[in-house]
Amino acid sequence: MEASMLFFIAYATIEGHTRKIAQAVADTIEKAGHRVRLMNVGELIEYTLEPADGVILCAPIHGGHYPQPFLDFVERESVWLSGLPSAFVSVSLSITSDNADERTEVRNIAEALADATGWAPQAVHHAAGALRYTEYDFFKRWMARRLAGSRGAPVDTGRNFELTDWPALAAFAETFVASARPDR
Numbered sequence: 485m486e487a488s489m490l491f492f493i494a495y496a497t498i499e500g501h502t503r504k505i506a507q508a509v510a511d512t513i514e515k516a517g518h519r520v521r522l523m524n525v526g527e528l529i530e531y532t533l534e535p536a537d538g539v540i541l542c543a544p545i546h547g548g549h550y551p552q553p554f555l556d557f558v559e560r561e562s563v564w565l566s567g568l569p570s571a572f573v574s575v576s577l578s579i580t581s582d583n584a585d586e587r588t589e590v591r592n593i594a595e596a597l598a599d600a601t602g603w604a605p606q607a608v609h610h611a612a613g614a615l616r617y618t619e620y621d622f623f624k625r626w627m628a629r630r631l632a633g634s635r636g637a638p639v640d641t642g643r644n645f646e647l648t649d650w651p652a653l654a655a656f657a658e659t660f661v662a663s664a665r666p667d668r
C-alpha cells in the first residue's frame with residue numbers, strides 16, 4: 485500500500501461556501517487514504533504549521549478581492565508555503581460568466597496573489613461559488629443580485645444557488661495529491 489501523506493488545507497470564507505469547498509477537498513484527500521489538517525485562517529490566533537506533504541489554500545473573491553485575513557496569512561507564511569507542493573482554489577461568481585473578460589478578470593486576481601504575497605501556487609483551480617440570497621441582509625442581497633444579473637447567474641432572490649462543479653473540484657484535488665507524492 486502507498487504511504488499516507490499529510491495535507492494542510494487553509495481557507496477563508498465570508499458567507500460559508502468556501503468552507504464547504506475546503507471540506508469537500510479534505511474529504512476527497514481523506515478518501516484517497518491521506519491525512520488532512522483543515523484551518524480557517526480567519527479564526528487563527530495561535531497555530532503551528534507542521535511539516536506537510538502539500539498544502540491547498542481556498543479563498544473567495546468578494547468585491548474584486550480575497551479577504552484581507554487570507555492575504556495576511558499567505559504573506560506571513562509565504563516562505564513556508566513556497567517550500568511545499570501547493571495549490572490554490574479561487575472561488576468566485578465571475579468564473580461562470582458568459583463574458584470572457586469577466587472570467588479573465590478573476591483569473592488575473594488569482595495571478596496577482598503571487599506579487600501581493602510572494603506565494604505562487606503550482607496549480608490553480610477556479611471554482612464557481614454560491615448565491616445564498618436568503619442568508620444575505622438587504623444590501624448584500626441587492627449587491628449579489630446585481631452581480632449575478634451582469635454575469636448571467638441566477639437572480640431569484642427567494643432561493644439559494646450552488647454553482648460549484650463538485651466533480652471538477654474533486655478531480656483537481658486528486659490530480660494535485662498524485663503530483664505531490666515525494667517519490668514521484
Ligand SMILES: Cc1cc2nc3c(=O)[nH]c(=O)nc-3n(C[C@H](O)[C@H](O)[C@H](O)COP(=O)(O)O)c2cc1C
Nearest residue numbers: 497498499500501502544547548576577578613614
Ligand atoms: C457581497 C458579495 C460580493 C461579491 N463580489 C464578487 C466579485 O467581486 N467577483 C466575483 O466573481 N464574485 C463575487 N461574489 C461571489 C462570491 O465569490 C461567491 O458568492 C462565493 O461563493 C462566496 O464565498 P464565501 O461563501 O466563502 O464567502 C460576491 C458575493 C457577494 C455576496
